[in-house]
Structure formats: structure tokens, C-alpha cells
Amino acid sequence: MQFDELDTLLISLAMLLLGGLIGHKLALGRDKRKEFNNSMIQIRKKLINKIPVSKSDIDDLEIHVGGESSKIRVVFEKYYLPTLSLCTGGGVDDDGIWHESPLTQEEIDDILSQKEIARKKLLDACKFK
Numbered sequence: 001m002q003f004d005e006l007d008t009l010l011i012s013l014a015m016l017l018l019g020g021l022i023g024h025k026l027a028l029g030r031d032k033r034k035e036f037n038n039s040m041i042q043i044r045k046k047l048i049n050k051i052p053v054s055k056s057d058i059d060d061l062e063i064h065v066g067g068e069s070s071k072i073r074v075v076f077e078k079y080y081l082p083t084l085s086l087c088t089g090g091g092v093d094d095d096g097i098w099h100e101s102p103l104t105q106e107e108i109d110d111i112l113s114q115k116e117i118a119r120k121k122l123l124d125a126c127k128f129k
Contacts, residue, residue, distance in 0.1 A: 037128045039064040043072075047123040052084060075125040079118040086111045 039061055046053050058076050062069045103111075 033129045036065050036068060040126050040128060043126050044123065047119055047126065050119065053080065053122065055081070072122070072125045075122050080122045083111075083115045083118040086115065 043053055043057055043061060045051075046057065053076070055076075058069070058073055061072065
């Protein structure tokens, strides 16, 4: 079977279109990855510096990356959010009087450990692509 000039031209044109389509698809994937990584920076900074992450931070992330944040939201709600309400120390009451913590050192260490585990799980869920 011999190829004539028309066959060569059609094959060249088809390969050009296929290459353009593949290149476009790869460029879109790269752009989505960059957008995802840029959205992670704020939350990762907070977690690395041990600054509490709020629900509004997760909501903002969901606005930027959409459904890709579902895994992060699950980790936030299942592990991180419950530890935010854990208190380790005493505090000042309404009258301005300082009260010592009713917890033992072992209980305080356990709470701090739970908070650190939850922070690391959320940080792992927020890793860059």
C-alpha cells in the first residue's frame, strides 16, 4: 500500500491536532495543580506555625479548589475541629480572678498530644500536589 501526498497531509494534520489536544489537556492539569498548591499555602502556614485553623479557612479553600477540598474538610471535621474545644489550662473568670487548671499534668499532656496528632493529620491532608 502506498501513501500519496494527500494521505501524508491528512496524517500530519491529524497528528498536529492530536498533539495540540494532548498539550492543552496537560496544561490545564498543570494550572489546576498550581491553583490547588497556592490555595494550600495559607492553611499550611497556619498549621506549621501552630496557629489554629478555622472553619472559614476551610470554606475559603473550598471556594478556591472546589471538590478537591473534600478530603481536607473530612479530616478537619473528624479530627481537628473536636480538638479546638479542648482546654488545657486555667483561666480568668468573669470577676477577673485567675483559677488554676483542674486537670492533672497527665491529662494536659494527653490533650496536647491529641491536638498535635490532629494538626499533623490536617497538615498531611493539605500537602502539595
